Amino acid sequence: MDAAMGLMRRIPPKHTETALSALLSLMPHHSSDLLSQVDQPLQVMCDVDCGKEFILCEYNRDADSYRSPWSNKYHPPLEDGSLPSLELRNLEIEANDIFAIYRDQYYEGGISSVYVWEDDNDGFVACFLIKKDGSKTGQGRRGYLEEGAWDAIHVIEVGPEDENTNYRLTSTVMLTLTTDNESSGTFSLSGSIRRQMNMRLSVADGHLSNMGRMIEEMESKLRNSLDQVYFGKTREMVCTLRPPSEVVQLRMPES
């Protein structure tokens, strides 16, 4: 398993799906570990009842079917597929509505789904998913990207309700972006990072508002570190390989 996770840290993130299926076929006895530890690009299905798309993940899966957050029905249909309690289902409905507005404001498109389910220790778990195709053939409004995919997975474990409740958020963002033009050729960056955040918050504002704020803060952090730190580091590397001409010219008089 360590070796498998080691490989996933090195293989280009845009090949995650191929790498994961290769590992699954090489080590079938580790399949559940692999599926739970390796994040892979999100898949989408269409809810036949309302025609809206929803995102698939381990948390809305039962056997080979996936539950839609819109109609609460399994696709393909599944008899006695597990459903959240009425209380949590109401929270889920509200979360999906509000998260869709949040998603639209930050992503200008994309798909989102929220799933909520009971936890073993009197709390609950919520999973917020966002998928955005930012390519110019997808929903990239500015048309800069030949290819552009952003997948975000936020899982929040919410502790038993108390004066202050514990929220434990684990977030993963996977993205690829490729620009292609005559003068600069293809330029492609792909990446995947995962972070955690713990907070104790008063439930006075409501769970949804607490979880939403945490996700918003986390997403901004992740976007910022991808942009500034991770992309920045690859840029630094390129510049040490072949310093840009200005630097060379500056250096010349000294030598």
Place this chain on the structure above:
Amino acid sequence: MADEEEESELSDKQKVEIAKWFLLNSPPGEIQYVAKDVKSILNDDVLFDEAASEAFPVYNKSHLICLALPNRSGDVLVTSFSELEGNAFLDPRTTQVATVDHVKQVCTGVRPAADEELPSPYIEEYRCSLDAEILKYVEEAYPKGVCSVYCANGKDVEGPGADFELAVVISAARHSPQNFCNGSWCSIWNVEFKDEQQTVEIKGKIQVGAHYFEEGNVQLDAKHECKDATLFQASDDCAVAISGIIRHHETEYMASLEASYLSLPDSTFKDLRRKLPVTRTLFPWHNTLQFSLTREVSKELGIK
């Protein structure tokens, strides 16, 4: 369970193919780490050795890896242009042939090149002049660059009257696993000397890769191709003209890479996710109660 049994019947050939895929997709300078993991997952040395013996030579040549010669007389670049029979690679500058152990990525031996392995004096004149100019350029532009010029076609042409082709190879790699970062720059320039047209046609392919992996995995993969041409002249003049063209295109490309990076935060990245919402203020989570109240009210009024 049935699935598992089916899948565990992966044929040896399929296992080798999967192992090769992982090896060939290793980031710059990381194939040895990948090999270690692949070996432990395969848990079968015979299959691993088979995969490694097929994948390493391809990886080494496509990444233009540079190996030190055992007699300390310099380095040899592993490229398809310098490849001779039996894992041997020619270093035209020192007219030596190095034997390479692909999987260990080391030179195991070196011998002087035989006459028939080297180009004719006529070709050598063009090759050698260009090598000198490229060497000057690479020393200036790359802090740790390695370069070589090979004859890719027509090495036995004795004098004017026939076409020939040289290949300029530039490779710069930087491995700093302690800083969680590796990268490589590879450029290959095919230079065709057309005798009849008295022109020299130049085609370049540049490939740049970088991997940053501190608490994450982010990779750059950039490729560029370009073309240019100049006049077929005496060897010295050709060398200056060709290296000038290469310098020009590589400098331009470097500038366009910088430009791509600079446009990331505010334009390119925005098509994935904005820094701030369209409203330019943080999302009003405190009002979400209102959102849902509005919804309730709308529902009751049947507005939807």
